[in-house]
Amino acid sequence: MVSWDKLTEEQQHQVEVQLSILQRGAADIVPEEALKQKIMKAVVTGIPLKVKLGLDPSAPDIHIGHTVVLQKLRQFQDLGHEVQLIIGDFTGRIGDPTGKSETRKQLSEEDVKRNAETYQTQLAKVLDLNKTTFHYNSSWLGELRFDDVLRLAGKVTVARMLERDDFAKRYAANQPIHVHEFFYPLMQGYDSVSLESDIELGGTDQTFNILMGRTLQGAYEIKEGQVAILMPLLEGLDGVQKMSKSLRNYIGIDESPTDIFGKTMSIPDTLMLKYFELTTALSNAEIEGLREGLEAGTIHPRDAKIKLAKGYVEMYHGAIAAEEAEQHFITVFQKRSLPDEIEEVNLSSEQLDEGRISIIKLLVHLALQASNGEARRSVEQGAVKINEAKLTDIHAQITPADGDILQVGKRKFVKIKLT
Amino acid sequence: MVSWDKLTEEQQHQVEVQLSILQRGAADIVPEEALKQKIMKAVVTGIPLKVKLGLDPSAPDIHIGHTVVLQKLRQFQDLGHEVQLIIGDFTGRIGDPTGKSETRKQLSEEDVKRNAETYQTQLAKVLDLNKTTFHYNSSWLGELRFDDVLRLAGKVTVARMLERDDFAKRYAANQPIHVHEFFYPLMQGYDSVSLESDIELGGTDQTFNILMGRTLQGAYEIKEGQVAILMPLLEGLDGVQKMSKSLRNYIGIDESPTDIFGKTMSIPDTLMLKYFELTTALSNAEIEGLREGLEAGTIHPRDAKIKLAKGYVEMYHGAIAAEEAEQHFITVFQKRSLPDEIEEVNLSSEQLDEGRISIIKLLVHLALQASNGEARRSVEQGAVKINEAKLTDIHAQITPADGDILQVGKRKFVKIKLT
Numbered sequence: 033m034v035s036w037d038k039l040t041e042e043q044q045h046q047v048e049v050q051l052s053i054l055q056r057g058a059a060d061i062v063p064e065e066a067l068k069q070k071i072m073k074a075v076v077t078g079i080p081l082k083v084k085l086g087l088d089p090s091a092p093d094i095h096i097g098h099t100v101v102l103q104k105l106r107q108f109q110d111l112g113h114e115v116q117l118i119i120g121d122f123t124g125r126i127g128d129p130t131g132k133s134e135t136r137k138q139l140s141e142e143d144v145k146r147n148a149e150t151y152q153t154q155l156a157k158v159l160d161l162n163k164t165t166f167h168y169n170s171s172w173l174g175e176l177r178f179d180d181v182l183r184l185a186g187k188v189t190v191a192r193m194l195e196r197d198d199f200a201k202r203y204a205a206n207q208p209i210h211v212h213e214f215f216y217p218l219m220q221g222y223d224s225v226s227l228e229s230d231i232e233l234g235g236t237d238q239t240f241n242i243l244m245g246r247t248l249q250g251a252y253e254i255k256e257g258q259v260a261i262l263m264p265l266l267e268g269l270d271g272v273q274k275m276s277k278s279l280r281n282y283i284g285i286d287e288s289p290t291d292i293f294g295k296t297m298s299i300p301d302t303l304m305l306k307y308f309e310l311t312t313a314l315s316n317a318e319i320e321g322l323r324e325g326l327e328a329g330t331i332h333p334r335d336a337k338i339k340l341a342k343g344y345v346e347m348y349h350g351a352i353a354a355e356e357a358e359q360h361f362i363t364v365f366q367k368r369s370l371p372d373e374i375e376e377v378n379l380s381s382e383q384l385d386e387g388r389i390s391i392i393k394l395l396v397h398l399a400l401q402a403s404n405g406e407a408r409r410s411v412e413q414g415a416v417k418i419n420e421a422k423l424t425d426i427h428a429q430i431t432p433a434d435g436d437i438l439q440v441g442k443r444k445f446v447k448i449k450l451t
Numbered sequence: 452m453v454s455w456d457k458l459t460e461e462q463q464h465q466v467e468v469q470l471s472i473l474q475r476g477a478a479d480i481v482p483e484e485a486l487k488q489k490i491m492k493a494v495v496t497g498i499p500l501k502v503k504l505g506l507d508p509s510a511p512d513i514h515i516g517h518t519v520v521l522q523k524l525r526q527f528q529d530l531g532h533e534v535q536l537i538i539g540d541f542t543g544r545i546g547d548p549t550g551k552s553e554t555r556k557q558l559s560e561e562d563v564k565r566n567a568e569t570y571q572t573q574l575a576k577v578l579d580l581n582k583t584t585f586h587y588n589s590s591w592l593g594e595l596r597f598d599d600v601l602r603l604a605g606k607v608t609v610a611r612m613l614e615r616d617d618f619a620k621r622y623a624a625n626q627p628i629h630v631h632e633f634f635y636p637l638m639q640g641y642d643s644v645s646l647e648s649d650i651e652l653g654g655t656d657q658t659f660n661i662l663m664g665r666t667l668q669g670a671y672e673i674k675e676g677q678v679a680i681l682m683p684l685l686e687g688l689d690g691v692q693k694m695s696k697s698l699r700n701y702i703g704i705d706e707s708p709t710d711i712f713g714k715t716m717s718i719p720d721t722l723m724l725k726y727f728e729l730t731t732a733l734s735n736a737e738i739e740g741l742r743e744g745l746e747a748g749t750i751h752p753r754d755a756k757i758k759l760a761k762g763y764v765e766m767y768h769g770a771i772a773a774e775e776a777e778q779h780f781i782t783v784f785q786k787r788s789l790p791d792e793i794e795e796v797n798l799s800s801e802q803l804d805e806g807r808i809s810i811i812k813l814l815v816h817l818a819l820q821a822s823n824g825e826a827r828r829s830v831e832q833g834a835v836k837i838n839e840a841k842l843t844d845i846h847a848q849i850t851p852a853d854g855d856i857l858q859v860g861k862r863k864f865v866k867i868k869l870t
Contacts, residue, residue, distance in 0.1 A: 126598050129605025176597040179545050185631035186548025190609070191622065193630065203610065211612065211637075212604035214630055 034072040046075050050111050054104070056316060057309045059236045059264040062243065067259045070230050074113070081113040084229035084258070086169075086220055087151060089124030089144050090137075094154045095282040096344065097266045097275030100310045101233045102158040104263060108231070109163045117155070118223050119148050122170040129212050144168075154285060157348050172226040173219055184218055187251040188244070193217070196240040217241045221248035229258045236262045266310060271300035271425050285348045292348065293357035296341035298421040300428055301333045304340060312343055329387055333431050334419065364420070377446040379432055391416065391428045398448070400440045415441045453491040465494050469530050473523070475735060476728045478655045478683040481662060486678045489649050493532070500532040503648035503677070505639055506570060508543030508563050509556075513573045514701040515763070516685045516694030519729045520652045521577040523682060527650070528582040536574070537642050538567050541589040548631050563587075573704060576767050591645040592638055603637055606670040607663070612636070615659040636660045640667035648677045655681045685729060690719035690844055704767045708776035711767065715760035716780065717840040719847060720752045723759060731762055748806055752850050753838065783839065796865040798851055810835065810847045817867070819859045834860045 039047065050071050061067050074081050085101055094102075105115045127138030139147075148166070155161070176184070193214050194203055202209050217240060224232060224245035232242045239262055246257035265274045268281025275282045283295045299307065305326070308319050325331030338358065346354035377398050383389060389397075395407040395416070410416050411426045417439040418430065436448045458466065469490050480486050493500050504520060513521075524534045546557030558566075567585070574580070595603070612633050613622055621628050636659060643651060643664035651661045658681055665676035684693045687700025694701045702714045718726065724745070727738050741758075744750030757777065765773035796817050802808060808816075814826040814835065829835050830845045836858040837849065855867045 122597075126601055129602045173597055178541075178592055178595040178597075178600055181597055181600050182545055182631045182634055183548045185634065186629050188630050189627040190613070190618075190630055190633070191625070191627065194609070199609075206610070208608040208610065210605050211607050211609055211633055212601045214609070215601055215604065218630075 034069065034076055036072065039072065039076065043072075043075050047071050050075070052316065053107050053111065054261070056107075057100075057263065058104070058261055060239070060260070060262040062239070062260045062262070066256070067231070067261070069256070070259060081108065081230040082116055082227065083108045083113055083231040083233065084116045084118060084224060084227060085233045086118045086120055086223065089119050089121045089139060089147055091143075091147050092151045092154055093277065093284055093286065095275060095277065095284045096307070096311050097268065097282060099158055099285070100263045100266050101235070102155065103311055103313065104233055104261065106158055106160070106313065109160045113163075115159060115164045116167060116227050116229060117151075117164060118167045118169050118227070119144065119151070120220075121148075121168045122173040123216065123219060125170065130210050157285060167223075167227065169219070169223050169226075173222065181215075184222060184248075185214075187248055188214075188218065190214075217244040218248070221245040224258050225249050225252045225254060228254055230256075231259050231261055233261050233263065235265050237265070238262065263310070264306075266306070267303055269295060269298055271303055271428075283344065285344075289345045289349045289353040289357035290360055292344050293341045293361050294421075296344055297337055297361065297419075298423075299337070300423075300425055301337070301431060302429065304333065304336055307340055308336075312340070313347075314343075332433050334433065334436075374437060374445045374447045376449045378449050378451045380451050384432070388429045388431050391423060391430050392426060394430055394432065394438070395440065398438060398446050400438065400444050400446060410440050453488065453495055455491065458491065458495065462491075462494050466490050469494075471735065472526050472530065473680070475526075476519075476523070476682065477680055479658070479679070479681040481658070481679045481681070485675070486650070486680070488675070489678060500527070500649040501535055501646065502527045502532055502650040502652065503535045503537060503643060503646060504652045505537045505539055505642065508538050508540045508558060508566055510562075510566050511570045511573060512696065512703055512705065514694060514696065514703045515726070515730050516687065516701060518577055518704065519682045519685050520654070521574065522730055522732065523652055523680065525577055525579070525732065528579045532582075534578060534583045535586060535646050535648060536570075536583060537586045537588050537646070538563065538570070539639075540567075540587045541592040542635065542638060544589065549629050576704060586642075586646065588638070588642050588645075592641065600634075603641060603667075604633075606667055607633075607637065609633075636663040637667070640664040643677050644668050644671045644673060647673055649675075650678050650680055652680050652682065654684050656684070657681065682729070683725075685725070686722055688714060688717055690722055702763065704763075708764045708768045708772040709779055711763050712760045712776035712780050713840075715763055716756055716838075717842075718756070719844060720756070720850065721848070723752065723755055726759055727755075731759070732766075733762075751852050753852065753855075780839075793856060793864045793866045795868045797870045798867050799870050803851070807848045807850050810842060810849055811845060813849055813851065813857070814859065817857060817865050819857065819863050819865060829859055 036044070047068065051068060054067070054071075055061065070081055073079075083105060085105060109115055121139070121144040123136075124139040124144055125141070128136035148168075152161070152166070155164070194200055196217065199209055199213075220241045221244040225248050228249075229245070232245055234242050239260060242258070242260035242262070246260065249257040267273065268275035268279060269283070270279075270281045273279050273281060283292055285292075287295075305319070305323055308314055308322060322331065322336060326333060326336060341361075342354045342358050345357045379397065383393070383397055391411060392404050392407045395401040395410070396404060401407040401410060408426050411424060414422055414424055416423050419437055432448050432450065434448065434450050437445060438448065439445050455463070466487065470487060473486070473490075474480065489500055492498075502524060504524060528534055540558070540563040542555075543558040543563055544560070547555035567587075571580070571585070574583070613619055615636065618628055618632075639660045640663040644667050647668075648664070651664055653661050658679060661677070661679040661681070665679065668676040686692065687694035687698060688702070689698075689700045692698050692700060702711055704711075706714075724738070724742055727733055727741060741750065741755060745752060745755060760780075761773045761777055764776045798816065802812070802816055810830060811823050811826045814820040814829070815823060820826040820829060827845050830843060833841055833843050835842050838856055851867050851869065853867065853869050856864060857867065858864050
């Protein structure tokens with residue numbers, strides 16, 4: 033244990049700076065005090081922390097949702113720490129022993145290798161690969177024999193396993209849990225034993241598995257077990273559900289600059305700051321500036337969103353592509369799908385509440401819809417767009433600006449004039 | 452599937468004879484119909500059945516309770532079948548990974564080897580070693596790797612495991628079950644997969660584990676999975692609790708002829724036929740004869756018990772030792788611990804109920820004790836002997852014979868004279 037009082041003022045300052053950066057956006061840190069200890073020790077000894085992230089060995093197609101943990105890893109790297117990326121090829125090579133799970137198809141060695149290469153290319157856009165080590169967990173898990181496995185399984189009770197949220201639910205609902213499934217958290221935990229990780233990152237849905245790593249490190253007599261840094265799940269374009277490929281509400285980092293830009297412009301205003309906080313390399317101070325500007329009305333949400341969209345394209349396709357994507361967006365928005373002449377409609381600031389108004393009220397005020405019910409249906413059916421971006425949340429709060437174009441269906445357009 | 456109608460009359464007769472022998476004394480056969488199928492097939496093809504028994508790898512000290520399954524194996528051998536004995540050395544070498552179980556101490560390779568040799572010596576007294584194969588389960592379990600283990604664990608659900616009686620109880624009582632414990636039934640079952648056993652024998656407490664073998668054989672695509680023959684647990688000398696070393700109510704087959712003889716003479720009359728049926732090589736017809744003789748009163752229980760005691764000594768020490776043990780018993784009984792002159796007391800047959808009387812009533816009738824309460828205390832304290840055999844069950848029913856000697860404490864003796 034390093035004692036706070038033994039640190040120089042300069043060291044104490046360093047610890048505080050690191051903590052403020054690393055705590056940003058985290059949903060939970062368990063145990064919180066242990067993170068401070070780890071950082072104190074690293075600052076005093078100069079030995080970087082080993083920060084672990086496990087990667088699914090199936091074909092990677094990283095989207096902005098995944099970059100929440102990657103940005104956190106990058107922060108660790110910028111603070112001088114080391115990242116351990118673990119490709120779960122052992123699990124991938126087994127597939128699903130019951131043959132029932134589609135998501136756990138058995139992968140060949142070539143599959144795994146090819147996927148790992150794709151990972152490297154994609155991850156290089158967020159991480160500093162010079163401070164990143166790649167590991168295949170088959171290199172230790174594949175060496176375990178039956179007696180080692182029994183020793184591993186002897187570290188944990190069945191009751192503890194059944195506390196895991198999804199197991200608990202399935203058990204209560206009489207849905208089958210096969211015994212081998214208990215080994216997925218055990219294997220993930222054993223990875224941390226093998227690599228003596230200090231920190232493991234994951235989404236909040238990984239809490240159980242990451243704390244299992246801490247438990248197993250203790251059982252295998254590794255002092256000061258790993259700390260779990262749990263990042264929130266990022267909502268996708270719909271603003272409600274977790275960003276995921278299957279829900280088609282994602283922004284893939286390998287998508288075209290135009291798509292990344294356009295999709296980003298369609299995220300709900302309310303989520304914008306969360307996206308900035310969790311998925312960009314902006315500093316805490318920059319984000320604070322944005323927050324204040326948006327609240328004070330000195331920054332228009334559309335401009336902030338353009339900054340976000342441009343930032344993504346720059347990160348994943350470079351600065352030139354970012355410039356082009358912005359130009360393209362403006363061109364399309366101004367020329368292609370809008371009629372030459374659009375009726376201008378006055379919107380009184382008295383109808384706004386601190387500059388904002390619900391989308392339903394807006395549609396009725398502007399006489400684009402006759403009733404709240406009709407307005408709601410149009411939104412739900414995806415017929416409503418603001419500045420070309422589709423809007424499907426009936427609870428959305430809008431901050432209208434002069435010149436904003438509101439569209440319902442293919443024929444109704446109005447240009448807003450604030451009065 | 453072999454069809455009954457396709458068998459010759461001679462073959463049908465053979466099947467029926469085998470079934471009548473093999474069903475004797477069994478507490479349960481699961482599934483019963485499958486046993487008949489297996490025997491039919493063996494009779495038709497001439498291929499012997501493979502009958503499995505698992506042995507604990509710790510130091511063997513076989514007692515009469517263990518011989519219940521051994522005698523059943525011997526019956527299989529006498530009918531031409533083969534016995535597979537499995538020394539669970541794999542489990543023994545692991546011990547208890549949590550380090551908490553005293554009964555699962557880790558054994559060295561030499562321990563296991565020495566114990567296996569002792570087994571051979573002891574088992575040779577019941578089994579025909581020419582029709583017995585010995586197997587160490589480490590030879591297949593020790594070869595399994597982590598991925599094999601996961602495939603094995605994928606065959607069974609957690610809910611199924613928690614149905615096992617002891618697991619269910621511990622889980623309900625919030626007592627820890629460690630995940631590795633799920634593997635003991637899986638390992639035992641995998642032994643049956645590896646050896647393609649047709650039958651597995653065990654006590655009724657082994658039902659779950661043996662049926663797990665049948666399930667796993669199915670999962671590993673072995674047709675016509677093994678049949679469980681479940682033998683009842685034999686009560687020990689106290690007539691109530693399962694015979695076991697820890698309860699000190701056992702007759703060890705390596706004990707001296709005198710001890711085996713004397714201990715056998717002390718078992719309750721009511722259990723005698725069960726001992727004959729389960730732990731001797733007597734034929735069904737011989738046992739039926741004994742049962743009838745005892746019921747009709749033409750065979751005295753004491754004589755039957757001497758036959759049982761002599762039989763045990765003959766089986767485990769040879770015919771000469773058996774003769775000597777009987778002589779020794781009679782000598783001691785007649786000369787050593789009894790006074791030269793014993794008062795003869797009349798016992799009217801009217802006081803007996805079909806020739807029987809409770810020990811408490813008997814003591815009071817013979818005026819050895821003043822009251823039922825006093826009589827009960829003497830029995831409970833172990834002060835009461837009939838013909839030198841201590842009697843501790845206050846509910847014991849006695850069948851007195853002319854000349855029986857009843858003793859209370861060190862000084863009170865009477866010789867019974869039936870009138």
